[in-house]
Amino acid sequence: MTSSADDTVAALASGAGRAGVAVVRISGSRVPEIAAALIGGLPSPRQARVCAFVDADGVAIDRGVALYFAAPASFTGEHVLELQGHGSPVLVDMLLARLLELGVRLAEAGEFSRRAFINDKLSLDQAEAIADTIDAGSSAAARAAMRSLEGVFSREVNALVEALIELRVYTEGAIDFPDEDDIDFLGDGEIERRLNAIRQRLETLRGQAAQGASLREGLRLVILGAPNVGKSSLLNRLARRDTAIVTDIAGTTRDVLHEQLSIDGLPLTLVDTAGLRETADPIEAEGVRRAKAEIEHADHVLLVVDDTSGLGCDEQALLAEIGNRCPVTVVANKIDLSGAPAGLRRGQDYEHIGVSATTGAGFDALAAHLKQAAGMNEDATPAFVARRRHLDALSRADAALEIGHERLVVDAAGELLAEELRTAQNALGEITGAFTSDDLLGAIFSSFCIGK
Ligand SMILES: Nc1nc2c(c(=O)[nH]1)N(C=O)[C@@H](CNc1ccc(C(=O)N[C@@H](CCC(=O)O)C(=O)O)cc1)CN2
Ligand SMILES: Nc1nc2c(ncn2[C@@H]2O[C@H](COP(=O)(O)OP(=O)(O)OP(=O)(O)O)[C@@H](O)[C@H]2O)c(=O)[nH]1
Numbered sequence: 001m002t003s004s005a006d007d008t009v010a011a012l013a014s015g016a017g018r019a020g021v022a023v024v025r026i027s028g029s030r031v032p033e034i035a036a037a038l039i040g041g042l043p044s045p046r047q048a049r050v051c052a053f054v055d056a057d058g059v060a061i062d063r064g065v066a067l068y069f070a071a072p073a074s075f076t077g078e079h080v081l082e083l084q085g086h087g088s089p090v091l092v093d094m095l096l097a098r099l100l101e102l103g104v105r106l107a108e109a110g111e112f113s114r115r116a117f118i119n120d121k122l123s124l125d126q127a128e129a130i131a132d133t134i135d136a137g138s139s140a141a142a143r144a145a146m147r148s149l150e151g152v153f154s155r156e157v158n159a160l161v162e163a164l165i166e167l168r169v170y171t172e173g174a175i176d177f178p179d180e181d182d183i184d185f186l187g188d189g190e191i192e193r194r195l196n197a198i199r200q201r202l203e204t205l206r207g208q209a210a211q212g213a214s215l216r217e218g219l220r221l222v223i224l225g226a227p228n229v230g231k232s233s234l235l236n237r238l239a240r241r242d243t244a245i246v247t248d249i250a251g252t253t254r255d256v257l258h259e260q261l262s263i264d265g266l267p268l269t270l271v272d273t274a275g276l277r278e279t280a281d282p283i284e285a286e287g288v289r290r291a292k293a294e295i296e297h298a299d300h301v302l303l304v305v306d307d308t309s310g311l312g313c314d315e316q317a318l319l320a321e322i323g324n325r326c327p328v329t330v331v332a333n334k335i336d337l338s339g340a341p342a343g344l345r346r347g348q349d350y351e352h353i354g355v356s357a358t359t360g361a362g363f364d365a366l367a368a369h370l371k372q373a374a375g376m377n378e379d380a381t382p383a384f385v386a387r388r389r390h391l392d393a394l395s396r397a398d399a400a401l402e403i404g405h406e407r408l409v410v411d412a413a414g415e416l417l418a419e420e421l422r423t424a425q426n427a428l429g430e431i432t433g434a435f436t437s438d439d440l441l442g443a444i445f446s447s448f449c450i451g452k
């Protein structure tokens with residue numbers, strides 16, 4: 001995409017299809033001459049003017065409200081003219097055709113936001129947050145996106161970058177102007193103290209970002225457990241349809257099954273798996289192998305147990321193993337047989353929820369629990385919204401700092417630590433867009449809608 005200074009673009013910004021009012025937004029340096037041709041001159045900045053939008057012969061295409069934002073005090077940082085006309089697709093088409101005639105080009109998806117980013121009106125994560133407010137599937141996701149848009153995420157990232165730069169300068173000072181004894185200077189603990197403080201702060205940010213991301217992208221829930229405990233019945237009940245085959249024969253499910261659903265706007269991918277057990281049947285054994293492999297890709301595991309027998313030894317071991325990787329909830333199924341109460345059980349090491357896939361008891365509590373796990377609780381919305389690419393950048397920054405710490409305490413190598421600090425700084429810079437590439441920008445903005 002080229003966006004030279006005199007490249008002026010337009011798009012319908014609101015009211016697609018039949019709507020009360022349609023807003024066409026025009027951004028670029030040629031806005032003044034376009035205003036002259038179309039509405040007889042520029043309105044005073046930020047003052048609504050009612051006027052006719054005229055064609056080449058001076059005939060009104062529509063009569064509406066014009067609003068002008070003078071560069072750089074506009075959304076894009078360029079001259080912006082907004083034409084608020086009647087919400088008719090035919091009139092909008094006629095108006096856009098007239099703009100094309102005046103040498104304006106149609107904006108690409110996300111182009112207004114991309115221009116705002118390039119002109120330093122928004123950081124990259126803020127621009128992404130705009131798309132996330134529009135796409136939000138729940139009020140919690142919308143609130144979190146709004147916090148990102150207000151700069152909560154980028155401010156924290158920038159503060160970390162500042163701290164990294166300070167530490168790098170300090171470390172490089174220690175290298176360039178060593179005390180009597182270089183090793184002693186590096187080893188006096190100050191660098192390590194600062195480094196640890198930064199790592200702790202990054203850890204907190206990663207936790208918040210993970211919650212923000214699950215709110216936006218949903219959770220991949222993997223259902224695991226012994227044969228016949230009711231895993232497939234659970235999937236069918238949550239999905240409200242008979243996706244998986246259910247029989248009373250242990251070892252019914254062999255393939256991995258996926259089901260997409262949403263709970264109050266929270267997107268979930270449910271994954272049903274083969275019952276875990278030793279088996280001589282090669283097909284079932286492959287199913288068990290695949291079931292275990294799913295743990296790697298899980299955001300959250302539902303470990304289903306038959307409540308009439310409770311947690312067995314194998315399940316205890318599995319629980320400990322999974323618990324190291326991701327959150328896990330024990331679903332105690334078949335309470336219609338065990339007679340136990342439905343819902344959350346207090347005082348357990350892991351969250352236990354009693355349900356019956358047959359009667360549906362306990363499923364409200366399970367849904368509420370999953371929403372909470374994804375950060376959708378009413379009183380504690382995640383601090384901001386985040387995407388996979390943000391989590392990836394945070395994790396690369398963390399890895400660099402871990403290596404840097406090793407270089408410092410094991411090798412007492414200040415230059416190598418400084419190098420890792422630089423790597424971490426660049427990784428964080430990818431979040432806000434301080435450090436970026438055209439490919440990345442293309443990938444991000446092309447997923448926006450037209451007119452944004
Ligand atoms: N009519 C209209 N409504 C809209 C938008 C728009 O572009 N047009 N927006 C589009 O997303 C959102 C609002 N975002 C905006 C962000 C910045 C500026 C702006 O003019 N910024 C200037 C001046 C700031 C100020 O006066 O405080 C600047 O940043 O310099 C305008 C809208 C939602 N509502
Ligand atoms: N009474 C009762 N029976 C249940 C419940 N949930 C499942 N069942 C029964 O338990 C048996 C096994 O159910 P499935 O859903 O196939 O169990 P699974 O864990 O998927 O089993 P595999 O695929 O073989 O690993 C079936 O006969 C179900 O009808 C429940 O909550 N109460």
Ligand SMILES: [Mg+2]
Pocket residue numbers: 231232233244245252253273274275
């Ligand atoms: Mg099954």
